[in-house]
Amino acid sequence: MNRYSYEQISVGQEASFTASIGLEQMKRFAEITGDTNPRHTEQGVVYGMLTGSYLSTLAGMYLPGEHALIQSVRFEFINPAVIPDGGSFPIVVGGVVTAKEDRFRLLTLKVSVCGENGTKFLIGAMKVKVTDNE
Amino acid sequence: MNGLTREAVFKRTNAVFRDVFDDESITVGENTTANDVEDWDSLMHINLVLAIEEEFGMKFTMGEVTAMKNVGEMADILLERATK
Numbered sequence: 001m002n003r004y005s006y007e008q009i010s011v012g013q014e015a016s017f018t019a020s021i022g023l024e025q026m027k028r029f030a031e032i033t034g035d036t037n038p039r040h041t042e043q044g045v046v047y048g049m050l051t052g053s054y055l056s057t058l059a060g061m062y063l064p065g066e067h068a069l070i071q072s073v074r075f076e077f078i079n080p081a082v083i084p085d086g087g088s089f090p091i092v093v094g095g096v097v098t099a100k101e102d103r104f105r106l107l108t109l110k111v112s113v114c115g116e117n118g119t120k121f122l123i124g125a126m127k128v129k130v131t132d133n134e
Numbered sequence: 135m136n137g138l139t140r141e142a143v144f145k146r147t148n149a150v151f152r153d154v155f156d157d158e159s160i161t162v163g164e165n166t167t168a169n170d171v172e173d174w175d176s177l178m179h180i181n182l183v184l185a186i187e188e189e190f191g192m193k194f195t196m197g198e199v200t201a202m203k204n205v206g207e208m209a210d211i212l213l214e215r216a217t218k
Contacts, residue, residue, distance in 0.1 A: 071177060103196045104180045129180070 002065030006105040006130035014096045015063035018116075019054055021046055021081070022088025029053075044083035051081065051113045051121050054093040058111065059128045063095055067132040071106060075124025081115065090116045095126065105130045136216045143190075143209045143216070150185050154178065164206035191217035 002015075029050045030036050039045045052075055059068040083089070092114045099108040109126045144162065151160045155173055168174040174182070186208070187193055192215045194202075202208050 069177075071180060101184075103194075103199055104183075106180060129177070 001061050002063065003067065004064040004130070005067070005132040009064055009097060009100070009107060009130065011097050011100060013063065014094065015058065016092055016094035017057070017062060018090050018092050020088045020090055021050065021083070023083060023086070025050060026083060046081040046083060048077045048122065051091060054091065054113060055111055055126055058093050058095050059109070059126060063097070063109065064107065064128065064130045067130050069129040069131050071127040071129050073124065073126045075111065075122045077122050078120045081121050091121065092116065105133070138213055138216055140209060140213060143212045146189055147186065147205065147209065147212070150189050151182070154182050154185050162205045164204065166205040167203065186212070
Protein backbone atom coordinates (compact mmCIF):
# COMPACT_ATOMS: atom_id res chain seq x y z
CA MET A 1 0.00 0.00 0.00
CA ASN A 2 1.28 3.46 -0.88
CA ARG A 3 1.26 6.16 1.78
CA TYR A 4 1.61 9.41 -0.14
CA SER A 5 1.03 12.65 1.70
CA TYR A 6 -0.84 15.41 -0.12
CA GLU A 7 2.41 17.32 -0.65
CA GLN A 8 4.12 14.30 -2.20
CA ILE A 9 1.61 14.11 -5.02
CA SER A 10 1.90 16.23 -8.13
CA VAL A 11 -0.34 16.90 -11.09
CA GLY A 12 0.47 14.37 -13.81
CA GLN A 13 1.35 11.62 -11.36
CA GLU A 14 0.04 8.24 -12.48
CA ALA A 15 -0.73 4.86 -10.99
CA SER A 16 -2.07 1.64 -12.44
CA PHE A 17 -2.47 -2.00 -11.58
CA THR A 18 -3.88 -5.13 -13.15
CA ALA A 19 -6.58 -7.42 -11.81
CA SER A 20 -8.43 -10.45 -13.08
CA ILE A 21 -12.18 -10.73 -13.53
CA GLY A 22 -13.69 -14.21 -13.86
CA LEU A 23 -16.69 -16.30 -12.88
CA GLU A 24 -15.68 -16.32 -9.22
CA GLN A 25 -15.69 -12.52 -9.00
CA MET A 26 -19.01 -12.39 -10.88
CA LYS A 27 -20.58 -14.89 -8.48
CA ARG A 28 -19.37 -13.04 -5.41
CA PHE A 29 -20.56 -9.70 -6.77
CA ALA A 30 -24.03 -11.21 -7.35
CA GLU A 31 -24.06 -12.52 -3.77
CA ILE A 32 -23.04 -9.18 -2.29
CA THR A 33 -25.39 -6.98 -4.31
CA GLY A 34 -28.29 -9.33 -5.03
CA ASP A 35 -28.14 -8.44 -8.73
CA THR A 36 -28.82 -11.79 -10.38
CA ASN A 37 -30.00 -10.40 -13.70
CA PRO A 38 -29.43 -13.15 -16.33
CA ARG A 39 -27.52 -10.70 -18.51
CA HIS A 40 -24.76 -11.16 -15.96
CA THR A 41 -25.42 -14.61 -14.49
CA GLU A 42 -26.18 -16.41 -17.78
CA GLN A 43 -24.79 -14.29 -20.60
CA GLY A 44 -21.59 -13.40 -18.76
CA VAL A 45 -21.77 -9.65 -19.29
CA VAL A 46 -19.53 -8.26 -16.59
CA TYR A 47 -21.20 -6.03 -14.01
CA GLY A 48 -20.16 -2.48 -14.83
CA MET A 49 -20.17 -1.70 -11.15
CA LEU A 50 -17.75 -4.57 -10.56
CA THR A 51 -15.21 -3.02 -12.91
CA GLY A 52 -15.96 0.35 -11.29
CA SER A 53 -15.34 -1.04 -7.82
CA TYR A 54 -11.62 -1.33 -8.60
CA LEU A 55 -11.46 2.47 -8.48
CA SER A 56 -11.69 2.05 -4.73
CA THR A 57 -8.50 0.00 -4.88
CA LEU A 58 -6.84 2.59 -7.11
CA ALA A 59 -7.39 5.32 -4.54
CA GLY A 60 -7.07 3.28 -1.36
CA MET A 61 -3.98 1.28 -2.28
CA TYR A 62 -2.13 3.24 -4.96
CA LEU A 63 -2.95 6.91 -5.41
CA PRO A 64 -2.71 8.25 -2.74
CA GLY A 65 -2.99 4.97 -0.82
CA GLU A 66 -3.46 4.77 2.93
CA HIS A 67 -4.69 8.34 3.42
CA ALA A 68 -7.34 8.25 0.69
CA LEU A 69 -10.87 9.37 1.37
CA ILE A 70 -12.95 9.16 -1.80
CA GLN A 71 -15.13 12.22 -2.13
CA SER A 72 -16.91 11.44 -5.38
CA VAL A 73 -16.69 9.18 -8.40
CA ARG A 74 -18.24 9.78 -11.79
CA PHE A 75 -17.80 7.32 -14.60
CA GLU A 76 -19.31 6.15 -17.83
CA PHE A 77 -19.35 2.70 -19.35
CA ILE A 78 -17.78 2.81 -22.79
CA ASN A 79 -17.72 -0.85 -23.85
CA PRO A 80 -19.23 -3.96 -22.28
CA ALA A 81 -16.94 -6.71 -21.07
CA VAL A 82 -17.93 -10.36 -21.44
CA ILE A 83 -16.43 -13.24 -19.54
CA PRO A 84 -14.77 -15.64 -21.98
CA ASP A 85 -16.02 -19.24 -21.84
CA GLY A 86 -15.13 -20.66 -18.48
CA GLY A 87 -12.30 -18.25 -18.06
CA SER A 88 -11.24 -14.90 -16.80
CA PHE A 89 -9.62 -11.88 -18.32
CA PRO A 90 -7.24 -9.18 -17.12
CA ILE A 91 -8.16 -5.55 -16.61
CA VAL A 92 -5.89 -2.55 -16.22
CA VAL A 93 -7.06 0.06 -13.73
CA GLY A 94 -5.36 3.42 -14.06
CA GLY A 95 -5.50 6.99 -12.91
CA VAL A 96 -3.66 10.26 -13.37
CA VAL A 97 -3.84 13.32 -11.15
CA THR A 98 -5.32 16.18 -13.19
CA ALA A 99 -5.78 18.76 -10.44
CA LYS A 100 -4.99 19.51 -6.81
CA GLU A 101 -7.24 21.66 -4.64
CA ASP A 102 -4.93 22.77 -1.82
CA ARG A 103 -7.68 24.30 0.36
CA PHE A 104 -9.32 20.91 0.78
CA ARG A 105 -6.29 18.66 0.13
CA LEU A 106 -8.38 17.21 -2.67
CA LEU A 107 -7.09 15.40 -5.76
CA THR A 108 -8.94 15.04 -9.03
CA LEU A 109 -8.00 11.87 -10.87
CA LYS A 110 -8.86 10.99 -14.44
CA VAL A 111 -9.53 7.26 -14.26
CA SER A 112 -10.07 4.34 -16.58
CA VAL A 113 -10.54 0.59 -16.57
CA CYS A 114 -9.32 -1.10 -19.75
CA GLY A 115 -8.79 -4.53 -21.18
CA GLU A 116 -5.27 -5.70 -21.85
CA ASN A 117 -5.62 -4.78 -25.52
CA GLY A 118 -6.55 -1.23 -24.56
CA THR A 119 -10.33 -1.56 -24.93
CA LYS A 120 -11.84 0.95 -22.52
CA PHE A 121 -14.60 -0.44 -20.31
CA LEU A 122 -15.09 2.70 -18.32
CA ILE A 123 -13.68 6.20 -18.07
CA GLY A 124 -14.35 8.86 -15.52
CA ALA A 125 -13.10 11.13 -12.79
CA MET A 126 -12.68 10.70 -9.08
CA LYS A 127 -12.14 13.24 -6.32
CA VAL A 128 -10.05 11.96 -3.44
CA LYS A 129 -9.22 13.77 -0.23
CA VAL A 130 -5.78 13.07 1.25
CA THR A 131 -6.13 12.87 5.02
CA ASP A 132 -2.49 12.48 6.06
CA ASN A 133 -2.75 15.57 8.28
CA GLU A 134 -5.90 14.51 10.12
CA MET B 135 -19.19 45.63 -9.44
CA ASN B 136 -21.15 42.57 -10.43
CA GLY B 137 -24.57 44.22 -10.14
CA LEU B 138 -25.93 41.42 -7.96
CA THR B 139 -28.50 42.07 -5.29
CA ARG B 140 -28.45 40.25 -1.97
CA GLU B 141 -31.80 38.73 -2.87
CA ALA B 142 -30.41 37.34 -6.13
CA VAL B 143 -27.37 35.90 -4.34
CA PHE B 144 -29.60 34.11 -1.85
CA LYS B 145 -31.88 32.80 -4.58
CA ARG B 146 -28.98 31.27 -6.50
CA THR B 147 -27.25 30.08 -3.34
CA ASN B 148 -30.44 28.35 -2.29
CA ALA B 149 -30.64 26.55 -5.63
CA VAL B 150 -27.05 25.33 -5.20
CA PHE B 151 -27.82 24.06 -1.69
CA ARG B 152 -30.87 22.17 -2.95
CA ASP B 153 -28.83 20.60 -5.73
CA VAL B 154 -25.82 19.65 -3.59
CA PHE B 155 -27.88 18.20 -0.76
CA ASP B 156 -30.55 16.81 -3.08
CA ASP B 157 -33.23 18.35 -0.89
CA GLU B 158 -35.89 20.61 -2.36
CA SER B 159 -37.12 21.60 1.08
CA ILE B 160 -33.99 23.58 1.95
CA THR B 161 -34.41 27.33 2.33
CA VAL B 162 -31.27 29.10 3.51
CA GLY B 163 -31.28 32.43 5.31
CA GLU B 164 -28.74 34.88 6.72
CA ASN B 165 -28.15 32.80 9.85
CA THR B 166 -28.24 29.31 8.35
CA THR B 167 -25.30 27.16 9.51
CA ALA B 168 -24.18 23.56 9.04
CA ASN B 169 -26.24 22.67 12.11
CA ASP B 170 -29.42 23.61 10.26
CA VAL B 171 -28.92 21.41 7.20
CA GLU B 172 -29.03 17.64 7.49
CA ASP B 173 -25.97 15.97 5.88
CA TRP B 174 -23.88 19.16 5.95
CA ASP B 175 -20.65 17.58 7.19
CA SER B 176 -17.02 18.26 6.31
CA LEU B 177 -17.13 16.26 3.08
CA MET B 178 -20.36 17.88 1.90
CA HIS B 179 -18.88 21.26 2.82
CA ILE B 180 -16.25 20.72 0.12
CA ASN B 181 -18.92 19.88 -2.47
CA LEU B 182 -20.93 22.90 -1.41
CA VAL B 183 -18.04 25.36 -1.59
CA LEU B 184 -16.92 24.06 -5.00
CA ALA B 185 -20.49 24.25 -6.34
CA ILE B 186 -20.98 27.81 -5.03
CA GLU B 187 -17.67 28.82 -6.59
CA GLU B 188 -18.72 27.41 -9.94
CA GLU B 189 -22.13 29.09 -9.78
CA PHE B 190 -20.69 32.51 -9.00
CA GLY B 191 -17.40 32.31 -10.90
CA MET B 192 -15.12 33.01 -7.95
CA LYS B 193 -12.86 31.32 -5.39
CA PHE B 194 -12.96 31.56 -1.63
CA THR B 195 -9.62 31.89 0.11
CA MET B 196 -8.46 29.21 2.52
CA GLY B 197 -9.17 31.62 5.38
CA GLU B 198 -12.69 32.34 4.19
CA VAL B 199 -13.52 28.65 3.85
CA THR B 200 -12.79 28.07 7.52
CA ALA B 201 -13.95 31.44 8.87
CA MET B 202 -17.41 31.73 7.29
CA LYS B 203 -19.87 31.31 10.13
CA ASN B 204 -23.15 31.27 8.26
CA VAL B 205 -24.73 31.69 4.84
CA GLY B 206 -25.04 35.44 5.40
CA GLU B 207 -21.26 35.77 5.61
CA MET B 208 -20.96 33.67 2.47
CA ALA B 209 -23.38 36.04 0.73
CA ASP B 210 -21.27 39.04 1.84
CA ILE B 211 -18.25 37.58 0.06
CA LEU B 212 -20.27 36.63 -3.03
CA LEU B 213 -21.72 40.14 -3.34
CA GLU B 214 -18.18 41.48 -3.32
CA ARG B 215 -16.44 39.01 -5.57
CA ALA B 216 -18.91 37.11 -7.77
CA THR B 217 -18.08 37.48 -11.46
CA LYS B 218 -21.34 36.08 -12.80
